[in-house]
Amino acid sequence: xxxxxxxxxxxxxxxxxxxxxxxxxxxxxxxxxxxxxxxxxxxxxxxxxxxxxxxxxxxxxxxxxxxxxxxxxxxxxxxxxxxxxxxxxxxxxxxxxxxxxxxxxxxxxxxxxxxxxxxxxxxxxxxxxxxxxxxxxxxxxxxxxxxxxxxxxxxxxxxxxxxxxxxxxxxxxxxxxxxxxxxxxxxxxxxxxxxxxxxxxxxxxxxxxxxxxxxxxxxxxxxxxxxxxxxxxxxxxxxxxxxxxxxxxxxxxxxxxxxxxxxx
DNA sequence: ATGGCCTGGGTACCAGGA
Numbered sequence: 184x185x186x187x188x189x190x191x192x193x194x195x196x197x198x199x200x201x202x203x204x205x206x207x208x209x210x211x212x213x214x215x216x217x218x219x220x221x222x223x224x225x226x227x228x229x230x231x232x233x234x235x236x237x238x239x240x241x242x243x244x245x246x247x248x249x250x251x252x253x254x255x256x257x258x259x260x261x262x263x264x265x266x267x268x269x270x271x272x273x274x275x276x277x278x279x280x281x282x283x284x285x286x287x288x289x290x291x292x293x294x295x296x297x298x299x300x301x302x303x304x305x306x307x308x309x310x311x312x313x314x315x316x317x318x319x320x321x322x323x324x325x326x327x328x329x330x331x332x333x334x335x336x337x338x339x340x341x342x343x344x345x346x347x348x349x350x351x352x353x354x355x356x357x358x359x360x361x362x363x364x365x366x367x368x369x370x371x372x373x374x375x376x377x378x379x380x381x382x383x384x385x386x387x388x389x390x391x392x393x394x395x396x397x398x399x400x401x402x403x404x405x406x407x408x409x410x411x412x413x414x415x416x417x418x419x420x421x422x423x424x425x426x427x428x429x430x431x432x433x434x435x436x437x438x439x440x441x442x443x444x445x446x447x
Numbered sequence: 448a449t450g451g452c453c454t455g456g457g458t459a460c461c462a463g464g465a
Contacts, residue, residue, distance in 0.1 A: 193454055244455050295465060389452035
């Protein structure tokens, strides 16, 4: 099965690229973040027409997350919103079951945090704590939590660690809580387990040609149940979707692995 | 030089992003 996650920076602005991505890769599950769409404007019909069911949590002009699954696999909404998060109206967590795979899938857009020590940074830490709590509740069942974690797990995930000294996304507090999500949920970082030393950036600033200069961060992750990690075949981004007409500032991340019921 | 770019809202410019 193919699992993918992509921060699209507006689903309505990016719908042509998303449909192109679905056709190119035919992912079984696609997790979307920063859909930036009002609930009644989510393009459910267009995605269904392309062959994917969706369960979304939409908050208007900011944030917004969704789980898509191939129509033949089915999709059963579980929840929209994360128990314990501070601002549920921001629409940062959505969860669904994919019956055809026997898999629970969650799409998450973690709070940015802006500046260390700010009120929103404290909310970011609380959001990560709530994620760890939820991951713990879900551990033991086949699970993927994917999305924009707004945390670079290690220095190798940052193009210039010195330039990020004292900034969000790299603090030990954020990294410790992200590890707690993995530990409590018994999850592995699919890219890192396959590529121990590669940077694997997933985001580049639109400005100053950062993408073409290789100045990125690895902040989008696919966290999959450790029980599934033996069946991991590959994991990486598709750079073509960070190029071309109207790209997102994030590239999509894809993983190919054996499904839970494969007996692997 | 802490900005350069992109989004939606709305129709001038601003918040937010990371």
